[in-house]
Amino acid sequence: MKVHYECAACYLRQAREALDLATSDESLKMEIMEDIIRTLGENFRNGAVTNQMGTAMHRNIKKKTGNRDPYQDQREKCNQIAQQFLPLIVKLLEDDNSLKNYLKAAITGNIIDFGALGLETDIKDLILKNMQKDLAIDHSAQLEKELKKAQNVLYLADNIGEIVFDKLLIEKIKEYQVKVIMALKEEPILNDACIPDALEIGLDEVAELTSIGTDSIGIIYYDASSQFREIFQNADLVIAKGLGNYEGLDEMDLGEKPVFCLLNAKCKPVAREIGVKTGDSVVMRI
Numbered sequence: 001m002k003v004h005y006e007c008a009a010c011y012l013r014q015a016r017e018a019l020d021l022a023t024s025d026e027s028l029k030m031e032i033m034e035d036i037i038r039t040l041g042e043n044f045r046n047g048a049v050t051n052q053m054g055t056a057m058h059r060n061i062k063k064k065t066g067n068r069d070p071y072q073d074q075r076e077k078c079n080q081i082a083q084q085f086l087p088l089i090v091k092l093l094e095d096d097n098s099l100k101n102y103l104k105a106a107i108t109g110n111i112i113d114f115g116a117l118g119l120e121t122d123i124k125d126l127i128l129k130n131m132q133k134d135l136a137i138d139h140s141a142q143l144e145k146e147l148k149k150a151q152n153v154l155y156l157a158d159n160i161g162e163i164v165f166d167k168l169l170i171e172k173i174k175e176y177q178v179k180v181i182m183a184l185k186e187e188p189i190l191n192d193a194c195i196p197d198a199l200e201i202g203l204d205e206v207a208e209l210t211s212i213g214t215d216s217i218g219i220i221y222y223d224a225s226s227q228f229r230e231i232f233q234n235a236d237l238v239i240a241k242g243l244g245n246y247e248g249l250d251e252m253d254l255g256e257k258p259v260f261c262l263l264n265a266k267c268k269p270v271a272r273e274i275g276v277k278t279g280d281s282v283v284m285r286i
Helices: 007-022 026-043 050-065 072-084 086-095 099-111 122-132 140-149 163-176 195-200 226-234 242-249 268-274
Strands: 152-156 179-184 208-211 237-241 259-264 281-285
Touching: 007 026, 007 050, 026 050, 050 242, 072 086, 072 163, 072 195, 086 099, 086 122, 086 163, 099 122, 099 140, 099 163, 099 259, 099 281, 140 163, 140 237, 140 259, 140 281, 152 163, 152 226, 163 179, 179 195, 179 226, 195 208, 208 226, 237 242, 242 259, 242 268
Parallel strands: 152 179, 152 237, 179 208, 237 259
Antiparallel strands: 259 281
């Protein structure tokens, strides 16, 4: 996905947040922010790719602060917080155990920022509202059709916290007698899930876990390991969670491979790109 004009402000917001998490050294923050603004000035233009620019920025912050995981505190608590709301999701899925409802549950996990919201009661209302809301783009029937033909499925994970809900969807997907491989980040970036985060909640019990071989935001295909690229090419079906994966996959030549994105259009550029309203949820073949 190419940048829109609003993305510049978002990069600066993310940079400030990551710097505040990465270091308390105010002089170092200023030095790095100057470098980020200079880099944006040189590279932010029509045709630039969103997740490639974001990846470069966050790698720069990690390298120059010496903090390999600025979001470590969030990483340590998000899965546990998400699990507090698992019984509510399970109850909703018991009332309607369709594949579509499981897809909506996984997207609901993507909407909620568990680290920011903590255990406040409004999370329950947020879950209920989004489970009841219709999908703005609903290709779930197409996805189910592909599942019935597939032997192996590649599932591209997004954030910590939401992988708790992803586990439920993967268990549902396995009812279609397919092998599921879940791909996670090799090293921490933002609050993206890595293999240790998945092991913490037992995702290895329902899927084979692998790494994309790098710490990119979403998929940057040329940056991924040769092992991951082989897995991607051999997958009968790809299911991708979140904005970062959509942004990267949108830049790839997917050919005839069935690739479905599960996401909430959290920002105007993504909503504009896919033709929905900000805040809409989609199950979309790209």
